[in-house]
Amino acid sequence: KQEVTQIPAALSVPEGENLVLNCSFTDSAIYNLQWFRQDPGKGLTSLLLIQSSQREQTSGRLNASLDKSSGRSTLYIAASQPGDSATYLCAVFFNAGGTSYGKLTFGQGTILTVHP
Amino acid sequence: GAVVSQHPSRVICKSGTSVKIECRSLDFQATTMFWYRQFPKQSLMLMATSNEGSKATYEQGVEKDKFLINHASLTLSTLTVTSAHPEDSSFYICSVPPGYYGYTFGSGTRLTVV
Numbered sequence: 463k464q465e466v467t468q469i470p471a472a473l474s475v476p477e478g479e480n481l482v483l484n485c486s487f488t489d490s491a492i493y494n495l496q497w498f499r500q501d502p503g504k505g506l507t508s509l510l511l512i513q514s515s516q517r518e519q520t521s522g523r524l525n526a527s528l529d530k531s532s533g534r535s536t537l538y539i540a541a542s543q544p545g546d547s548a549t550y551l552c553a554v555f556f557n558a559g560g561t562s563y564g565k566l567t568f569g570q571g572t573i574l575t576v577h578p
Numbered sequence: 579g580a581v582v583s584q585h586p587s588r589v590i591c592k593s594g595t596s597v598k599i600e601c602r603s604l605d606f607q608a609t610t611m612f613w614y615r616q617f618p619k620q621s622l623m624l625m626a627t628s629n630e631g632s633k634a635t636y637e638q639g640v641e642k643d644k645f646l647i648n649h650a651s652l653t654l655s656t657l658t659v660t661s662a663h664p665e666d667s668s669f670y671i672c673s674v675p676p677g678y679y680g681y682t683f684g685s686g687t688r689l690t691v692v
Binding site: 566568 | 684
């Protein structure tokens with residue numbers, strides 16, 4: 463069964479700290495992996511998309527890495543701010559026989575709280 | 579990336595009534611859209627894949643007669659929760675197939691059945 467797991471489930475850090483969120487997946491045959499942010503009661507905001515051929519992507523203070531062989535991705539947040547407080551979701555599109563899109567499998571998310 | 583509009587954002591309905599949720603792709607012709615459900619403190623689970631001009635494909639365990647999906651045009655898919663019950667209370671969210679920046683999701687609909 464293709465599964466996505468995120469650790470930790472919750473994280474609380476002081477402002478300014480660098481932090482790492484972890485995502486692991488059970489099948490290395492992935493098409494891509496995407497990190498999202500979800501604020502309470504809101505929809506999903508895409509943060510970073512990593513194609514299976516890529517090893518990392520960067521956007522501002524965010525850096526996401528991908529290691530397919532070990533089934534892992536990390537989201538690194540530099541110099542965290544209170545505004546970064548949200549739930550961070552990792553979603554994997556497992557290779558579905560060559561199609562370029564289909565069912566995303568989500569992790570349970572990491573609830574991040576950055577306190578001033 | 580694509581722009582996806584979902585309406586309503588929040589709805590409260592009485593048990594036994596039906597509720598329709600709309601998902602619009604504003605700048606992208608989507609022959610396929612996806613509907614997810616998220617229970618409190620849980621992650622998103624795909625319910626069904628909406629196909630323009632044909633029947634939706636439902637995930638295992640999702641009742642197709644309860645969750646009616648219509649994809650009548652390239653920009654609109656609707657999810658109707660029929661004869662809603664309190665256990666159907668959830669956060670429903672749609673998405674369109676990925677573009678260069680990946681999947682784009684609507685803003686979600688919080689359904690509360692009382």
